[in-house]
Amino acid sequence: MVLLFFQICLADSDLIAKWLMMFYTALMPKEKSTCLTIDVFCQVIDHFGDAGTAWRLCRELQELAGKSITLRLFIDDLKPLASLVIQPSIPDAIQVIDGIEVIPWQAISVWGKSGAHPAEVMIEMFGCDPPPCYMAKVPLFTRLILNLEYFSCEAWATDFHLRESLLDFSGPRKFFFMPGLDVHSGGIMSSSRPSYPTDKLQLSARQAWLGQNGGQLEWAQRRWLPIYTYGQDLDSLLKTLAHDEQKTLVLVMGQASQDALRSNILGNGNDLKSPFTVSDLGQCTVWFCPFFSQVSFDALLALADFSLVRGEDSLAGALLSGRPFLWQLYPQAQNHQLVKLEAFLAYLQTAWSDEALARLYNQAAKNFNISTESVWVPWAEIMAAIPDMTSDFSLVSASLRESCNLTRKVLEFSTHFSKGV
Amino acid sequence: MKEAQELRVGNFVKINNDLHLVLYAIYNKGGRNAAVMKMKMKNLNNGSIIETVYKANDKFNQVFLDKCDMQFLYDQDGSYTFMDQETFDQIDLTKDDLGDAVNYLKEQMIISVSMYEGRPVGVELPIAVELKITYTEPGNKGDSSGRVLKQATLETGYQIGVPLFCETGETIRVDTRNGEYMERVR
Numbered sequence: 001m002v003l004l005f006f007q008i009c010l011a012d013s014d015l016i017a018k019w020l021m022m023f024y025t026a027l028m029p030k031e032k033s034t035c036l037t038i039d040v041f042c043q044v045i046d047h048f049g050d051a052g053t054a055w056r057l058c059r060e061l062q063e064l065a066g067k068s069i070t071l072r073l074f075i076d077d078l079k080p081l082a083s084l085v086i087q088p089s090i091p092d093a094i095q096v097i098d099g100i101e102v103i104p105w106q107a108i109s110v111w112g113k114s115g116a117h118p119a120e121v122m123i124e125m126f127g128c129d130p131p132p133c134y135m136a137k138v139p140l141f142t143r144l145i146l147n148l149e150y151f152s153c154e155a156w157a158t159d160f161h162l163r164e165s166l167l168d169f170s171g172p173r174k175f176f177f178m179p180g181l182d183v184h185s186g187g188i189m190s191s192s193r194p195s196y197p198t199d200k201l202q203l204s205a206r207q208a209w210l211g212q213n214g215g216q217l218e219w220a221q222r223r224w225l226p227i228y229t230y231g232q233d234l235d236s237l238l239k240t241l242a243h244d245e246q247k248t249l250v251l252v253m254g255q256a257s258q259d260a261l262r263s264n265i266l267g268n269g270n271d272l273k274s275p276f277t278v279s280d281l282g283q284c285t286v287w288f289c290p291f292f293s294q295v296s297f298d299a300l301l302a303l304a305d306f307s308l309v310r311g312e313d314s315l316a317g318a319l320l321s322g323r324p325f326l327w328q329l330y331p332q333a334q335n336h337q338l339v340k341l342e343a344f345l346a347y348l349q350t351a352w353s354d355e356a357l358a359r360l361y362n363q364a365a366k367n368f369n370i371s372t373e374s375v376w377v378p379w380a381e382i383m384a385a386i387p388d389m390t391s392d393f394s395l396v397s398a399s400l401r402e403s404c405n406l407t408r409k410v411l412e413f414s415t416h417f418s419k420g421v
Numbered sequence: 422m423k424e425a426q427e428l429r430v431g432n433f434v435k436i437n438n439d440l441h442l443v444l445y446a447i448y449n450k451g452g453r454n455a456a457v458m459k460m461k462m463k464n465l466n467n468g469s470i471i472e473t474v475y476k477a478n479d480k481f482n483q484v485f486l487d488k489c490d491m492q493f494l495y496d497q498d499g500s501y502t503f504m505d506q507e508t509f510d511q512i513d514l515t516k517d518d519l520g521d522a523v524n525y526l527k528e529q530m531i532i533s534v535s536m537y538e539g540r541p542v543g544v545e546l547p548i549a550v551e552l553k554i555t556y557t558e559p560g561n562k563g564d565s566s567g568r569v570l571k572q573a574t575l576e577t578g579y580q581i582g583v584p585l586f587c588e589t590g591e592t593i594r595v596d597t598r599n600g601e602y603m604e605r606v607r
Contacts, residue, residue, distance in 0.1 A: 165479070
């Protein structure tokens with residue numbers, strides 16, 4: 001066989017050259033790529049939180065790391081992503097959106113056949129389970145898996161942060177990454193969020209935002225109150241605002257909020273044909289908003305005077321805006337969300353400059369989360385307390401921006417891990 | 422396969438070919454209705470103790486060990502000889518194999534021994550054992566509350582806190598889960 005091999009080689013000098021090149025390439029030490037590869041996995045359960053948080057993480061990673069990372073987003077449902085990037089639809093195919101490679105889960109087997117393989121760092125959003133055809137290759141290529149869990153202010157969550165999850169296969173190591181507000185937690189995504197403009201710039205910023213998003217410029221001078229909830233009955237709020245001294249613009253976003261407030265408005269005998277986008281109720285104008293991009297929504301929270309928000313991504317936006325807000329938590333079995341609310345209120349306790357203000361806020365926050373029916377919150381007192389609450393919330397925002405940047409922490413941990421530090 | 426949330430203290434799981442004993446498992450509710458677990462486990466191959474975290478639905482290869490009832494015969498030079506109650510085979514266990522169980526062993530006591538691939542990996546004692554006090558300081562008359570304790574040495578050599586009314590030669594019941602006095606046996 002050896003003689004035959006050499007006879008063939010001598011007959012074909014090109015073949016000799018190819019064989020020599022193969023041996024040379026095999027023997028030469030491989031130059032390690034300095035570019036860190038990161039795959040983010042997202043499984044959409046409901047609403048926009050899953051896709052929204054994953055998309056924000058990708059945007060922030062790209063913004064912070066630039067060309068030092070190669071980033072891919074694997075997502076199992078492109079519809080919410082299409083809404084977030086304001087496209088009528090996104091084809092179910094591998095594509096690049098805003099510079100980020102997006103791969104539908106359904107296309108992973110095709111993607112794998114092209115020779116692509118898992119990244120060095122894998123991020124599982126909210127503990128999702130990536131498809132088996134991807135996971136089968138992970139032991140060969142991946143060094144680090146981060147389970148980016150749900151946000152919590154509870155003490156156990158900080159304890160869990162960066163604890164290893166011992167896997168039953170060799171290759172990568174897996175760690176839990178726990179978003180939170182404590183400096184020892186995983187933090188919250190803050191790089192992409194604007195903070196509120198100065199008083200001098202607020203009017204012009206609002207006018208620009210209204211112009212870009214289909215609002216009426218005359219609304220810029222009102223008190224702004226965005227509402228994005230899971231469908232609270234806010235009849236008492238509308239009645240309070242309708243009779244308030246100050247004019248208010250209520251911006252209602254999301255199907256659940258819009259359905260609930262339309263019911264409130266129509267239920268009060270107003271002569272309106274549904275669907276309507278603007279409703280004037282005394283001193284209060286209610287605008288049923290179109291779907292905003294993530295960028296526009298973030299800007300809105302920063303321009304608002306007081307917000308009603310839901311879920312984790314909006315909570316982070318509201319906290320970082322420096323403006324006061326009430327947070328509606330995702331409802332859990334046996335009202336477990338109230339435990340998480342208590343932990344959040346305990347975190348805020350250190351920020352309050354006035355005990356009476358803290359009591360008012362805590363009562364409002366608890367009532368806001370107890371039931372979707374006939375929510376009773378002392379709205380008049382809350383509205384009157386907005387200026388005082390703003391100064392306390394602005395300090396919270398500043399503190400979080402300084403020490404709780406989740407994306408920066410993810411990058412630092414991933415980079416150090418990949419370098420073996 | 423067993424999920425993390427189904428694991429309990431005393432369960433055995435295999436991770437990376439190493440047998441692990443679950444020492445404690447704490448369950449916490451995360452977001453939505455998902456849950457996460459923190460577990461303390463002992464690697465029975467190398468003896469290391471680890472604290473690790475899991476999603477509640479992470480899967481494990483639970484290992485079911487053979488359990489044999491074994492009677493304690495005697496100990497000599499740090500080796501403890503037991504007899505299998507079914508086969509009457511005798512095996513020797515070391516102090517390391519037995520752990521805290523050495524504090525409660527007395528001759529003819531029957532314990533459950535877990536075996537994995539022919540090797541003893543854990544023992545299970547009855548919840549309570551009766552042991553004689555071989556020495557304790559005389560107690561004061563009248564103190565029958567049991568709240569104040571004094572040192573006592575048991576027939577196994579184990580030292581335990583007992584109420585002041587307990588005397589040398591008396592038999593007491595000891596909780597093997599925490600090593601504490603339960604009651605005097607009349």
